[in-house]
Structures are given as C-alpha cells and as structure tokens.
Amino acid sequence: MILPPDINITTHFHPEDLKTLENIETSEKILFETTTYFNEIAITENQFGRFLKFGDSYQAGILKHGLYQGNLHYTNYFLLAPLFNQNIKNILILGMGTGNLAHNFLKLIPDLKNIDIVEIDPEVVDVAQKYFDFKPDKKINVHIQDARVFVRNIKNKYDLIILDIFTSSGLPYRFMTEEFLRETNTILNKNGIIFTNMFGLQNIDSDNNLIFKSLLKTYKSVFNQVLVQPALYGNIELYRTLFGLKHDLTELTNILIIASNSKTLLSKRKIIDKAQKMQDKFNIIGIKKIDKYAGDIFEIEINVNQYKNFLDNEEEELKLNLNNLKEYLKCSNPK
Numbered sequence: 001m002i003l004p005p006d007i008n009i010t011t012h013f014h015p016e017d018l019k020t021l022e023n024i025e026t027s028e029k030i031l032f033e034t035t036t037y038f039n040e041i042a043i044t045e046n047q048f049g050r051f052l053k054f055g056d057s058y059q060a061g062i063l064k065h066g067l068y069q070g071n072l073h074y075t076n077y078f079l080l081a082p083l084f085n086q087n088i089k090n091i092l093i094l095g096m097g098t099g100n101l102a103h104n105f106l107k108l109i110p111d112l113k114n115i116d117i118v119e120i121d122p123e124v125v126d127v128a129q130k131y132f133d134f135k136p137d138k139k140i141n142v143h144i145q146d147a148r149v150f151v152r153n154i155k156n157k158y159d160l161i162i163l164d165i166f167t168s169s170g171l172p173y174r175f176m177t178e179e180f181l182r183e184t185n186t187i188l189n190k191n192g193i194i195f196t197n198m199f200g201l202q203n204i205d206s207d208n209n210l211i212f213k214s215l216l217k218t219y220k221s222v223f224n225q226v227l228v229q230p231a232l233y234g235n236i237e238l239y240r241t242l243f244g245l246k247h248d249l250t251e252l253t254n255i256l257i258i259a260s261n262s263k264t265l266l267s268k269r270k271i272i273d274k275a276q277k278m279q280d281k282f283n284i285i286g287i288k289k290i291d292k293y294a295g296d297i298f299e300i301e302i303n304v305n306q307y308k309n310f311l312d313n314e315e316e317e318l319k320l321n322l323n324n325l326k327e328y329l330k331c332s333n334p335k
Helices: 015-022 073-084 100-108 122-131 147-153 178-185 210-220 232-243 268-277 279-284 290-294 315-332
Strands: 029-035 040-046 049-054 057-064 069-071 090-094 114-119 140-144 158-163 188-201 225-230 252-260
Touching: 029 122, 040 122, 049 122, 069 073, 069 100, 073 100, 073 158, 073 188, 073 232, 073 252, 073 268, 073 290, 090 100, 090 147, 100 114, 100 279, 114 122, 122 140, 147 178, 178 188, 178 210, 188 210, 210 225, 210 252, 232 252, 232 290, 268 279, 268 290, 279 290
Parallel strands: 090 114, 090 158, 114 140, 158 188
Antiparallel strands: 029 040, 040 049, 049 057, 057 069, 188 252, 225 252
C-alpha cells in the first residue's frame, strides 16, 4: 500500500459489524520469515488464507474461503485489461507478489505470447514458488532486477504493463514520477495500456486526496487517456466474504490508474457490457460478477490543476502530501 501502516485508516465500526467482529477468532501462523536487503518478509496463514507480508503490511495473498478462493480482491481489477484491449500478446508485470496474476492472465488470454515479471528481491520469487504455487512457464520470464533499470533498458514493447510495486512503506516515489512514466511510455505499443495500483481516499475528488491527485496529474501529463477506478466493490466483497460484514471499514482504498496513448478508451458502460459478455472466461479463474468490478470506473472529471507533478528531484513534495493526509485522517477518526 502507498500509505505506511502508522496511518489510522479505520472509520468508526457500525454496531452490527462490531458485534460480528467480536465473535471472530483469528489465529495467524507464521510459515516463514526472513530479512533481506530490501524487505522484512513473512509468510503467514490463518483461516482466511495465506499472505505475503513486508514488515507489518500485507502485500499480497491467496484467499481460501468457502465462499471465495483466489486473489485478494484488488488484484482482480488488473484482470479487466482484456476488456480495454482485446489484442494483448505481451505483458510486463512490475512487482512479483504471489505470481498468481501471471497464471490468471494465461488462463484468461489463451493466445498470450509472453509475460515478463520484474522483481528486485530474489527471496520474493522464492516464496512465490514455495508458498503460493507459482510455477515457471515457457511464456513467463522472471527478471531479478530493479524495475526502473529494466524499463530503461528493455527493447521489447508491451500491450499491457502492470505497476504494482510496494515496500513496507508503500509505492516507492521513484515509480511515481513523470520521468519514470515517460520511460514506461516508450515501451508501450500504440494501443498499449498501463494499470497502476496505489492507495488513496475513497472520496476520490476530496481536496485531501493529495497524493492521488498529484499522481493523477502526473499521469495526465504523459498519457493521452487516463481513467480512475477505485476498488470499492472489491473491498466491500472482501469484508463481506471473509468476515460477514455489511459495511465498509476504511476511508482508504486501492485506486487503479488506467492510462493509454490510444485516441480513446472505452466508456464505463461499454466496459460493463463487455464484462457481462465475457463472464464465462472469468469464471475459469474464479471471479464472479466481473461487471461489478468494471462498475467502479470513475467517470466524473477530477480537477487536478492546483496539484504538482511528481518529479525525480522533488521527493519532499510527496512527504508534504503524506503528512497532510495523516493530519486529515487523524482529525476525521478521533480515538
């Protein structure tokens, strides 16, 4: 997540949900832990599934529940990519996670030619294989390398790029800058598309959504078309599936920024229609109601004029925005 774990993200519990939570007993078992140059890594397991943690932050996981088995719900939004571009042959995934996303794409797009995964920490690749059933495939190439160096030097072009790089402190600043996005843009095919995962306020257009709005402005300065998709349905389904809760728990959510240099991106209505027609394919990878995920596309224009682009030499701007967001959350969620 882009926000460090010291930020209070929990809103007041609804009385019904509080009662439900009081009756849930969770016992988490540590299967593996190690410290590398890049991360404090732990693999944990409880009655809900198996998870990859960096420090105190849950980074990825596979849910194993009677009602749902598969990715953490935010990951399913990446799988909407074929609805935007039906000619995806080459995919670049920046950030390994569990590795399950790559296998999902192979099932979803049978004529896919190649997936390159870039991960800087070799231990993350090892735990993906040992604890999350990631298996090498003739169509999947894993590169142990800094993602920015890889993007700068690779000669290939991609139809889809997934940016999902996180440390225990969040999305590293150098993967948020205009310079990095311009480098990424050079390896996209003509109608290629990039999906970026970040964290921000559920109230998308809030003036307090500082980091998101600065990042959105940065994307708009580089790409012709930019869409925003908060993971609202996915997060609510996560709480409902795992805990039986009926209300949302946080003011924060994963937000997908979807960008392309094509002349136009499909409208929300057309994406929903295509999702409904392709539901049978998504059933293969265990995702029901894919049109509900598509329905989270945010179509209202977001004003970002007053915000600054993120630039390589201005990381202090991110720290200022982060401190302001901390103060906002502290005021809105008094203890």
